[in-house]
Every structure is written in structure tokens, then in C-alpha cells.
Amino acid sequence: MREEKFIKNLAAKAQMETPPEVDVTDRVMAILTEGPRTAPAIGEAPLAWVAAVSVIAAVTIAFLGIAAWQFLSDPLIETFNGITLVMT
8 A cells, every 4th residue: 555655646746747848949940941851862773673683573474374374274174184095
């Protein structure tokens, strides 16, 4: 009980305190009057290399996908081929 009373006493004292006044107008106005900041220029070469690698990967996957689509367009074709082989 003693700790609870101590905490309530601290809370009552904290509620009576007034927060300190902080004036930040000068700093904010200085930042606003600086103007827009420009991003550092990294150049176009790294982005071009990344784009080229992405295009190569996309074309490769597209070719593999088209080949797989043509081969796997009818999943039962191998089953039917096996049946026809047995029946002949």
C-alpha cells in the first residue's frame, strides 16, 4: 500500500507541473526558407544495367513458359500415348 500511495503522490505532483515552453519557430522557418532539397544524382547507368538484366530474365522466363505451355497443354496426352502403345 505504501508504494501505491507514493505513486499517487508523484502523479498528483506531476499534474501540477507546467511543461516548459519551447520556441522552435526560428528553426522551422529556416528549414522552410531553404527551398526544396535535391536528391543526389546517381546517374542512369546503374538503372540501365538493372533494367537490362530484368529484360533478359523476363524474356528467358517467357520462352520457357511458352515451351512449357505447348508441351503441357494437354496433361493426359502422355497417358493416352501409353494406352495406344499397349493396344497396338
